[in-house]
Amino acid sequence: MNSSLLLFKDHTPQFKSLSKTEQDDIENQCKSLRTLRESFTQDLVKNLKKIDENFQELRQAISIDIQNVGLHYFKDIIKALNDCLDRNDNNFNLKQKELADSEKQLANELERIGQNIFDVRIGRTNWLKTPRKYKPLDTHHINLPESISLFDDFLLKSGGHSGGWRPEDHQLFLLLKSKHKTEQVVELLHQKCPDITKDVVLEHDEWYEKYTKLLQDKKLAVQKWKQSKKSGQSLSVGNINEIMSRSDTPSSNPSTGRIGKYKRMNEEVKKQIAEWKLAKSLRTKEEQEKSKQEQEKKLELERGKKEMKKTR
Structure with a gap:
């Protein structure tokens, strides 16, 4: 009996009762498996050697390319x-x-x-x-309503009438604001403009509420200021000439000198000029705001028509 069979018998005493034929079959099966293992091992070694050869060839080719190109390139x-x-x-x-x-x-x-x-x-x-440099309007002696300066400062600091948004995005916000509540405005605007987050929309809504309040306060202040000025004397060339002519009239008080008269005349003219400039500036701003509101309404109507066409 060969050595493999002896080994089998030594380590597996439970198979002592097997017949000679059965033992031969088991031994043949072991030989077949051993042969397959050795063949698989040889193939694996060959494949590894081939991979190593390919790797060495590739490394050599890359090294040659680098040397040819050079780091200076x-x-x-x-x-x-x-x-x-x-x-x-x-x-x-x-x-x-x-x-x-x-x-x-x-x-x-x-x-x-x-x-x-x-x-x-x-x-x-x-x-x-004789052109001369323009001096800013001096309004320190004019009782300018605080609401006007508050609104103007608010616009300067917050990005103008659109709150720093692009005009088309702000128009879309106004359109949605006129039709929906704040929560719906946030959702719809974020859907139409994914680049604008919901938090940004909420901040813009808070800005718009403050903007609306300050604008209304300014309009009321301007209206009251106009009414208070209607009873006073308005500025005109005739008024200025009248003031200048009064300054040329001899004074009844001998102690009053010409310098004092000119100073009073100058202060009065400056005050009326400043009030005239302020009134003109307010009228211009009102006209601009009115024109802007009309333009916004027009854009809202056009946008609404486009949306209605899309839904049909």
Whole structure:
């Protein structure tokens, strides 16, 4: 009996009762499995060797390519990109400076034109020969309603009449606000404009409530201010001439000098000019707001018609 069979018998005494034929079958099966294992092992070794050979060939090819190209090639590319970024940055700074200078020049020109227009209205004709810098309106001695300055400051700090939003997005907000409650406005606006989060819509709704309140307060203050000024004397060229003519009339009080008369006349003229400018500015703002509201209503109607066509 061969060694494998002896080993089998030594380690598996429970099979001592097997017949000779059964033992031979088991031994043949073991040999067959051993042969398969050895064949699988040999194939696996061959495959691993082949993979290693392919890897070595690939590594050698890559090494040759890198040596042929050289690191200086990549350095040149990076340097070119860096130079391009530097040029763009310098060009941007120069363009920004040019635009800032242009903005400053335009602002000065608008101030000068505004002063020239006022000079023409009050009868001055030498403004073309001697242009002068426009001075801001001095309203410290005028009882300006606080609601007006509060509303103007609010607009400056919060992004104008649209609250810093794009005009078309704000128009959509107003359209939805006129038809739905706040919760529905938040959901619908976020659906139509996914880039606007719900928190941003809620903040804009709070801004709009404050905007509406301040605007209403300003309108009431302007109306009261107009009514209070109706009983007073309005500014005109005749009023100014009348004041100047009164200043030329000899004073009944000998102790009153010419300098005092001119000072009083100057203060009175300044006050009436300031009130006239303020009234004109308020009228202009009212007209602009009225025009803006009409434009908003028109856009809302057009948007509503488009939505109705889509739903059909």
